[in-house]
Amino acid sequence: MKKTIKKKSPSKQAQNKWILNEVKKPLNKKLQPVKHTLSANRPSTWNELSLLRDVQQSREITKKRPYKRMNLLLVAPDHPMPGAPNEMLLEEQLKHLVRNVTTIRSAQPLAEQLSRPDLDLILIIGGEEALSDESTDALNNTPVRKVLWLSDKEKPFDLDSRTVSLFDYILTQQMAHIPVYRALQCRNCSCLPYASDSGMYFPRPVEDRYKSDLLLIGNAEPGSILHSFVFSDLPADEKVRVCGRGWETFPSLIIIPPDEDLAPYYNGARIVINCSGSLVQTLDVAACGAFQLIQQHSELTPFLEAGNWITFQTQDEFADKFLYYRENVDHRRLAASRALADNKYNHSFLQKGIQLLDLVFD
CATH class of the missing domain: 3.40.50.2000 (Glycogen Phosphorylase B;)
Known part of the structure; x- marks a missing residue:
């Protein structure tokens, strides 16, 4: 009689190792010419940037001026x-x-x-x-x-x-x-x-008063993806904060005052839905290690490398990705880690x- 072999579920350590290996993949691809510039101009600084040891030698054209x-x-x-x-x-x-x-x-x-x-x-x-x-x-x-x-x-x-x-x-x-x-x-x-100012925007634990299930970034523009989501598809019984103008008519939302420091709110959010179109704000969220779904915008496209950032363009695409990442915690962590690494080194x-x-x- 054959013994039934019971499969062990992957340990937390194995899951973390998988996430780390996935994060390293984009770093092992072609990055901006940091390594070449540092090795040519100040070799000692290369040892100060430990993670960049995994990056392949850049083949960028040698600079014309020293x-x-x-x-x-x-x-x-x-x-x-x-x-x-x-x-x-x-x-x-x-x-x-x-x-x-x-x-x-x-x-x-x-x-x-x-x-x-x-x-x-x-x-x-x-x-x-x-x-x-x-x-x-x-x-x-x-x-x-x-x-x-x-x-x-x-x-x-x-x-x-x-x-x-x-x-x-x-x-x-x-x-x-x-x-x-x-x-x-x-x-x-x-x-x-x-x-991003790394003295302000970095991953850290925060108090409960900054935490939320969802943090929405963007203004209340009728007909927009974010407005439609809040109006008809917002999950019930979740703490939802919003950073933007015109949301006063939605009593279920917790509006962040305009002059507040946003870094702790980024760190306290389980999911950030970013429809701001602001590259600066997008990079600040990433610097905090927060997972974000980003609406595509002409201000962002030239700067965000595909594969390292989770973006959407249509209402249907947003709905699919929101449901997927809401249920897949490890994939949220992976996406946030990739964006954090890309932000830090690019x-x-x-x-x-x-x-x-x-x-x-x-």
């Missing part, structure tokens, strides 16, 4: 507005790429700094604070390349043509803002969103620095 010989002046705002980058993180990563980074505040006179014969690039971040007439004249008269990296997350800044003409490049947070600056005769305008300030230098000195 960035490690460059000196960069970083001009930061005196009073950063919400959405401004973490200048300390940016400065730290730029130091891996160039010879020297000097950081000053926008209120300080620029003339003395711009008189240096060894200066290669002036990078002004923020753009919300007006420069003095003296600094404006100094910028106008220097032959050094100048970049204005705007913090225009919500709407285009009210720049004038004289300010725009000072800079060789203007970088914006949203592709939709590019035509506004080009109308002011901007010579070169590109979209380069800031990286959308970090190190990557942004590489992209900025490539853009300006290509």
Whole structure:
């Protein structure tokens, strides 16, 4: 008589190992040229980025200009507005790429700094604070390349043509803002969103007051996928929070106040449904290790690599993916881990620095 062999269910350790192996797959594919740049410019920093040891050697074209010989002046705002980058993180990563980074505040006179014969690039971040007439004249008269990296997350800044003409490049947070600056005769305008502030957005446990079954991100626009979901398909008996405008008529939703820090809400959400169309917000959610279903948008498509992000385009596609991931916890964890890894190694300030230098000195 044959013995019946009872199959053991996979252990938690085996499940975690499977998830880790699945996360490594996209990292072993072609990434941005981080490894090549670091090994060429500062070999010691390669050992500081442990996970990138699994990444294959990048075969990108060797850069035309050795960035490690460059000196960069970083001009930061005196009073950063919400959405401004973490200048300390940016400065730290730029130091891996160039010879020297000097950081000053926008209120300080620029003339003395711009008189240096060894200066290669002036990078002004923020753009919300007006420069003095003296600094404006100094910028106008220097032959050094100048970049204005705007913090225009919500709407285009009210720049004038004289300010725009000072800079060789203007970088914006949203592709939709590019035509506004080009109308002011901007010579070169590109979209380069800031990286997530890893000091604010990172995976961590949170108190119950931040937790939810669903966190919805987006405005209440009649006829939209998110509005239809809330109006007719919202699961009963679940705690649902919403971040956006116009949801006051839905009493079952818990509205997050506009000025709240969203990081703990991202960490406390079991599922995030992101219909914001904002790359910055999408990356912030991913940086917290939260699982999110993302509505496709023209602002996101050029930046989110297929396979590492769970997106939807139609109501039916959203419904299918929502039901699937709602029931499959391990696949939610896998998707969140892939997005977290992609965000960390393809959308970090190190990557942004590489992209900025490539853009300006290509």
